[in-house]
Amino acid sequence: MNFYTKFCAMLSKISLILAVIGLLAxxxxxxxxxIGRYVLNDTPTWAEALALLLVLFVTAFGLAVGVRDAGHIGLESLVVLLPEKWQHRIEILIHGLVGLFGAMMVHxxxxxMMAKWDEKKPMMPVPDGIDYLPLVIAGVLIVLFSIxxxxxxxxxxxVEPAWN
Known part of the structure; x- marks a missing residue:
């Protein structure tokens, strides 16, 4: 467990760093x-397409970090009302369902991604299927973190938050 926890903490830190770098980008x-539109009078069409693609990656990495560090919206207010024995079971169920959702995201x-990979984006020389890669990455990370x-x-x- 210690190795797995360290591995997940490392993945979470890397994801957080990539999300911040992506946001800056x-x-x-x-x-x-x-600047291109108003100063140079030549709008770079790729800039908007790249920004939209980066937002997908930033969201995916941020989502995964939120799942690991328990920053997502939970049902803890209702779980607290249950007997302690059931609280533990419900928490396991919740993390199992989150992991299942992550697996569905991957699938x-x-x-x-495979269906759209052969098509090219109109404003950038990358496959159109790259829009779905963040969904796969986030799904894999969510499954690992839920486990x-x-x-x-x-x-x-x-599980201790990765930034501690």
Missing amino acids: VVLCVQWQV GGWLW EHVIALLRGQE
């Missing part, structure tokens, strides 16, 4: 688009 893309994202939470709950431990 979005800001730079939008700034370049504004659906992979199908769409970590379930194992921790079964051992009577808590």
Whole structure:
């Protein structure tokens, strides 16, 4: 468990760093688009398309980090009202369902990514299927992080946020 926890913490930190870098890149893309449009009088069409693609990656990485560090919306207010024995079971069920949702994200994202991979984006020289890659990445991370939470709950431990 210790190796797995360290591995998941490392993945979470990397995801958070990539999300921040991606967010900065979005800001730079939008700034370049504004400069191109209003200063150079030549709108770079790729800047908007790249910013939109980066937003997908930033959202995916942020979502995965939120699942690992329990920053997502939960039903804890209702779970607290249950007897302690049931609280533990419901928490495991919740993390299992979140993991199942992550697996469904991987499956659906992979199908769409493969279906669109041979098409090219009109404003950038990348496959159109790249729009679905963040869904696959986030899904894999969510499954890994949900498994970590379930194992921790079964051992009577808590998952510590990666930034601590």
